[in-house]
Amino acid sequence: MTRPLHLFVALTLSAHAQTDPEDLLKRAIALHQAGDIPAAIQSYQQYLALRPENPMALSNLGAAYARLARYPEAIVQYRHALKLQPGNAPVELNLALAFYKTGQTELAAATLEKVHRAAPTELQPIKLLAECWLAMGENKKVVALLTPVAEQRPADLALAYQLGMALVRDQQPERGQILIDRILRNGDSAETWLLLGVTKLTARDYPAALADLAKAVALNPNLPEVQSYYGQALLRTGDPESAASAFRKALDANPYDYTANLQFAVLLKEDEKFPDAVTCLRRALQVRPNDLGARYQLAAIAFHEEKLDVARRDLETIVKEAPSFTEAHVTLATIYYRLNRKPDGDRERATVQKLNAEAQAKQQQGLNVK
Amino acid sequence: MSALRACLIAAALARSAAGASPQACAPCHAAETAAFAGAAMTKALESRSTILRANPKLSLTLGPYSYEIANSIYSVTDGNETLRVPIEWAFGQGSAGQTYVFRRDGKWYESRVSYFSALHALDLTLGADPSPRTLAEAVGRIAPLREIRQCFACHATNVSRSLDTLVEGVQCERCHAGSHPMKKLGALTTEQQLDFCGQCHRTWSQIAANGPRGIANVRFQPYRLAGSRCYDAADPRIKCTACHNPHRGLETSPAAYDTKCAACHAAGQCKVATANCVTCHMPRLDLPGAHQKFTDHRIRIVRPNEVYPDY
Numbered sequence: 001m002t003r004p005l006h007l008f009v010a011l012t013l014s015a016h017a018q019t020d021p022e023d024l025l026k027r028a029i030a031l032h033q034a035g036d037i038p039a040a041i042q043s044y045q046q047y048l049a050l051r052p053e054n055p056m057a058l059s060n061l062g063a064a065y066a067r068l069a070r071y072p073e074a075i076v077q078y079r080h081a082l083k084l085q086p087g088n089a090p091v092e093l094n095l096a097l098a099f100y101k102t103g104q105t106e107l108a109a110a111t112l113e114k115v116h117r118a119a120p121t122e123l124q125p126i127k128l129l130a131e132c133w134l135a136m137g138e139n140k141k142v143v144a145l146l147t148p149v150a151e152q153r154p155a156d157l158a159l160a161y162q163l164g165m166a167l168v169r170d171q172q173p174e175r176g177q178i179l180i181d182r183i184l185r186n187g188d189s190a191e192t193w194l195l196l197g198v199t200k201l202t203a204r205d206y207p208a209a210l211a212d213l214a215k216a217v218a219l220n221p222n223l224p225e226v227q228s229y230y231g232q233a234l235l236r237t238g239d240p241e242s243a244a245s246a247f248r249k250a251l252d253a254n255p256y257d258y259t260a261n262l263q264f265a266v267l268l269k270e271d272e273k274f275p276d277a278v279t280c281l282r283r284a285l286q287v288r289p290n291d292l293g294a295r296y297q298l299a300a301i302a303f304h305e306e307k308l309d310v311a312r313r314d315l316e317t318i319v320k321e322a323p324s325f326t327e328a329h330v331t332l333a334t335i336y337y338r339l340n341r342k343p344d345g346d347r348e349r350a351t352v353q354k355l356n357a358e359a360q361a362k363q364q365q366g367l368n369v370k
Numbered sequence: 371m372s373a374l375r376a377c378l379i380a381a382a383l384a385r386s387a388a389g390a391s392p393q394a395c396a397p398c399h400a401a402e403t404a405a406f407a408g409a410a411m412t413k414a415l416e417s418r419s420t421i422l423r424a425n426p427k428l429s430l431t432l433g434p435y436s437y438e439i440a441n442s443i444y445s446v447t448d449g450n451e452t453l454r455v456p457i458e459w460a461f462g463q464g465s466a467g468q469t470y471v472f473r474r475d476g477k478w479y480e481s482r483v484s485y486f487s488a489l490h491a492l493d494l495t496l497g498a499d500p501s502p503r504t505l506a507e508a509v510g511r512i513a514p515l516r517e518i519r520q521c522f523a524c525h526a527t528n529v530s531r532s533l534d535t536l537v538e539g540v541q542c543e544r545c546h547a548g549s550h551p552m553k554k555l556g557a558l559t560t561e562q563q564l565d566f567c568g569q570c571h572r573t574w575s576q577i578a579a580n581g582p583r584g585i586a587n588v589r590f591q592p593y594r595l596a597g598s599r600c601y602d603a604a605d606p607r608i609k610c611t612a613c614h615n616p617h618r619g620l621e622t623s624p625a626a627y628d629t630k631c632a633a634c635h636a637a638g639q640c641k642v643a644t645a646n647c648v649t650c651h652m653p654r655l656d657l658p659g660a661h662q663k664f665t666d667h668r669i670r671i672v673r674p675n676e677v678y679p680d681y
Contacts, residue, residue, distance in 0.1 A: 241515050330575045357680075
């Protein structure tokens with residue numbers, strides 16, 4: 001008789017241990033800390049089935065998903081946690097990071113702005129916000145955000161790098177150079193060569209940019225954006241095949257690299273690989289939702305695929321927003337002629353002629369001044 | 371079976387044996403193929419250059435570099451070192467000139483010097499680097515694979531990614547295959563035809579968006595034509611084939627084009643002349659470095675000392 005009794009007691013204890021919520025949570029945390037993420041997720045889920053309103057457990061489950069790069073599932077948990085505990089800064093920070101990782105850069109930036117407003121001196125949200133704005137091409141915002149912070153922390157090279165990048169991209173090479181020099185004093189680094197390369201790329205000195213960016217790639221091929229800029233320099237110096245390879249590497253490292261997506265899409269479009277090009281352009285638009293360049297390329301692909309009305313509608317919107325976008329007027333004129341809308345085609349063609357004349361006059365003026 | 375279908379099958383069968391040559395189409399289109407045999411476009415690309423066979427040794431010195439083409443071997447020397455490569459392809463049939471393409475270390479190159487018919491000699495290739503810093507740069511310009519494919523796509527027929535199936539020169543199938551079947555080519559609208567011929571001769575949209583600007587675009591006829599005041603995308607009297615028969619060699623007599631102008635312009639409209647309209651209204655302009663005059667297809671009243679009208 002004793003054996004069945006022991007078994008009963010053991011079964012009861014075991015069932016109690018598995019269903020005791022606090023034990024489940026402790027076990028989940030222990031597994032999480034030990035790095036057994038799939039088991040931790042299972043335990044968090046078991047716990048949350050019993051205690052669904054615990055924001056800490058929800059947040060932890062989100063973090064566990066994020067560790068496995070399951071960002072969409074992480075976002076669901078973080079959002080749930082924030083509904084229960086609004087304004088929880090660490091959770092908001094994690095949510096922003098998950099948004100960033102899934103290419104929802106605008107949402108990430110908006111979340112980080114909120115965190116930054118609540119704790120203006122916290123450095124981590126500042127750096128992450130700067131990263132988001134850099135990805136979105138909001139260079140002026142980065143300069144405004146980081147200038148005072150970098151002044152207070154001259155030894156922080158990561159800050160100097162972000163601010164330097166924003167200044168260089170915002171056509172402020174002199175201010176950028178001060179920061180490049182500061183980074184240089186700490187030795188040769190991929191970051192320095194990347195900044196130098198971007199400076200030269202912005203100044204349209206493409207062969208020099210290529211040399212600098214090649215050094216950056218040699219030192220650290222995984223530095224964020226390095227392959228993307230290297231690809232641009234290769235493209236500008238007439239090596240589209242190597243450029244395509246660099247863009248592919250950039251996208252392997254970060255599928256939401258705006259520049260790599262846009263430039264690679266243009267190459268794919270030239271090869272008439274339209275579905276792949278559209279995928280890249282949609283990702284570029286996820287990072288910069290209103291980006292005219294990506295929208296124009298999508299319209300141009302629609303035109304190549306003979307979807308004339310789709311292309312026309314999109315291009316009409318684009319030229320309304322950007323009246324001096326010559327290429328968009330060019331394609332629109334061609335579409336109007338294809339649609340037998342001669343007066344509209346003539347009007348667009350006249351606009352192109354006017355824009356080109358203005359551009360050449362400006363160029364000539366520049367030459368005269370020099 | 372329809373006559374057209376029978377013709378296409380016959381052409382396909384012949385093509386598999388003869389390789390997209392006019393002979394494949396001749397059984398059904400004898401007149402067109404006979405005329406086309408003499409068209410310059412058919413010789414737009416040669417693996418064995420007629421010009422180089424007629425000129426067994428060509429040489430030129432440009433700054434510190436000396437060039438020689440002998441027996442289809444292209445040599446460049448700076449006095450200390452000499453680079454030699456066999457020429458694989460000759461681009462251009464020689465009405466203006468011929469440029470050479472070769473491979474070196476697995477990369478395609480465009481020769482830095484070209485043969486110019488007006489000079490009967492070599493000179494700097496149009497657009498080539500005027501001052502190379504090294505012997506390797508002096509050999510020529512590296513042409514990226516996608517660019518070289520475009521070159522072949524216009525100068526040859528049946529071009530695939532590997533170039534294995536390539537047939538030299540523009541043959542029937544270059545225009546009559548693919549998305550524009552034979553029966554539809556003549557029926558293209560003016561705008562569609564400009565875009566079609568512009569695949570190689572450059573469309574208005576290509577040049578308007580990406581240049582080049584100024585006199586350098588005088589050789590891009592569809593672009594120039596579209597800028598004419600009388601250009602009307604809906605009017606068939608101004609499309610490419612209204613004046614040119616692509617199956618024949620280029621008509622060079624100005625008088626031959628008068629009837630084309632008269633299709634729109636009444637006799638007596640011009641107060642200066644009654645014939646040879648194109649000599650004034652489509653002037654032949656010098657393209658610096660090309661050693662060749664190009665007929666400007668931007669039809670207009672040319673004013674004295676006019677600035678080259680672009681856009």
